[in-house]
Amino acid sequence: MTMTTTSAPVSTLALLLLGQSSDLASERGVDCPGVLPPASDPDLVERATAAKAALGDSVFILGHHYQRDEVMAFADATGDSFKLARIAAERPDVENIVFCGVHFMAESADILTGPDQRVLLPDLAAGCSMADMAARDQVDRAWATLREAGLSAETIPVTYMNSSAAIKSFTGEHAGAVCTSSNAAAVMRWAFEQGQRILFLPDQHLGRNTAVRDLGLSLSDCAVYDPRLPDGGLTRSELTDAKVLLWRGHCSVHARFTTDSVAQVRERVPGIQVLVHPECQHDVVLAADFVGSTEFIIATIEAAPAGSSWAIGTELNLVRRLASAHPDKHVTFLDRTVCYCSTMNRIDLPHLVWTLESLVAGRAVNRITVEVETAKWARVALDRMLAMPGPSARD
Numbered sequence: 001m002t003m004t005t006t007s008a009p010v011s012t013l014a015l016l017l018l019g020q021s022s023d024l025a026s027e028r029g030v031d032c033p034g035v036l037p038p039a040s041d042p043d044l045v046e047r048a049t050a051a052k053a054a055l056g057d058s059v060f061i062l063g064h065h066y067q068r069d070e071v072m073a074f075a076d077a078t079g080d081s082f083k084l085a086r087i088a089a090e091r092p093d094v095e096n097i098v099f100c101g102v103h104f105m106a107e108s109a110d111i112l113t114g115p116d117q118r119v120l121l122p123d124l125a126a127g128c129s130m131a132d133m134a135a136r137d138q139v140d141r142a143w144a145t146l147r148e149a150g151l152s153a154e155t156i157p158v159t160y161m162n163s164s165a166a167i168k169s170f171t172g173e174h175a176g177a178v179c180t181s182s183n184a185a186a187v188m189r190w191a192f193e194q195g196q197r198i199l200f201l202p203d204q205h206l207g208r209n210t211a212v213r214d215l216g217l218s219l220s221d222c223a224v225y226d227p228r229l230p231d232g233g234l235t236r237s238e239l240t241d242a243k244v245l246l247w248r249g250h251c252s253v254h255a256r257f258t259t260d261s262v263a264q265v266r267e268r269v270p271g272i273q274v275l276v277h278p279e280c281q282h283d284v285v286l287a288a289d290f291v292g293s294t295e296f297i298i299a300t301i302e303a304a305p306a307g308s309s310w311a312i313g314t315e316l317n318l319v320r321r322l323a324s325a326h327p328d329k330h331v332t333f334l335d336r337t338v339c340y341c342s343t344m345n346r347i348d349l350p351h352l353v354w355t356l357e358s359l360v361a362g363r364a365v366n367r368i369t370v371e372v373e374t375a376k377w378a379r380v381a382l383d384r385m386l387a388m389p390g391p392s393a394r395d
């Protein structure tokens with residue numbers, strides 16, 4: 001099955017939730033064709049190993065840090081979204097890239113790879129609720145509001161990697177760039193050299209945290225643009241005065257952490273250091289000791305002295321892996337309640353086996369293909385990011 005990401009088929013939420021329908025305009029999820037091996041199959045590891053060996057150099061498996069252990073065991077390269085985008089762009093020799101991550105990441109890989117290379121997402125239901133919070137028609141309406149206010153020419157869109165190809169394409173068309181959590185500060189600084197105002201999509205928290213922590217702006221320089229309200233819920237002077245217009249979107253995983261989580265863990269474990277992802281809410285970021293992307297989180301724990309204690313505010317698969325990789329350090333999850341990214345977790349060993357065995361049988365399943373015009377402008381926005389200085393560690 002090939003999925004072209006700019007068509008807009010009709011589907012019902014009920015069927016989507018049952019995993020029996022398709023909404024190709026959404027990151028939320030679509031059905032998965034074919035017969036999956038049962039999760040109880042005791043031979044899954046052997047089957048994945050055999051299929052991967054049979055495919056040899058024709059397949060390259062990318063694994064985002066939030067993926068399950070059972071999937072990461074088969075990844076040829078692991079990374080955050082920035083690193084994985086770079087790796088995909090640097091492998092023109094690989095025929096099939098199996099992307100163990102979420103839909104927007106596979107779209108970016110398709111955009112950055114050649115037309116003969118295939119990018120496969122083992123489960124099409126692996127979307128991203130944050131990316132879904134900015135639809136192209138909403139962003140077009142917001143831009144029309146800015147144009148009518150005479151502000152569009154001086155406003156530069158910056159979109160987080162965690163957005164659909166259609167939003168990246170909008171960004172490329174309007175002289176903007178993509179950013180990731182690793183390089184948001186560099187991209188925002190670049191944007192302020194191009195214009196006076198940034199429209200930051202779709203994660204308000206990454207936009208606010210970067211503007212205030214890294215660029216030294218004040219909270220009052222930022223205004224939240226709510227796409228569900230006329231003119232984003234902002235008056236003309238609020239639109240004009242804002243240096244950063246923050247799209248009202250968030251990550252349902254990272255936004256769950258609160259300052260109570262931070263206070264409680266500090267009380268439970270005296271001397272513990274709190275390390276969070278910049279998708280967390282601003283007050284949580286202020287309460288933390290260190291802030292950075294998943295790559296930064298990993299590097300910080302690797303460099304930490306034995307015996308040190310850490311509470312980490314990011315996706316649970318990564319935190320659990322870090323804890324077991326560093327038994328000499330005390331690594332704990334920032335919140336007491338379980339907090340996996342449910343869509344990242346859709347990619348499991350049965351889906352990986354199914355994808356690899358289908359390739360062995362000559363069928364490329366769940367191919368992600370971004371429509372040509374969308375891909376052209378999205379690539380412009382991605383290339384602007386890739387041409388900028390690399391990720392900066394932050395603390």
Ligand code: 13P
Pocket residue numbers: 079080081082102162180181182251279293294295
């Ligand atoms: P990074 O991979 O850029 O750290 O982003 C985290 C995330 O939420 C990915 O979905």
Ligand code: SF4
Pocket residue numbers: 066102127128129130131162251252253254315341342343344
């Ligand atoms: Fe989207 Fe958040 Fe899941 Fe990342 S962790 S894929 S931003 S919902």
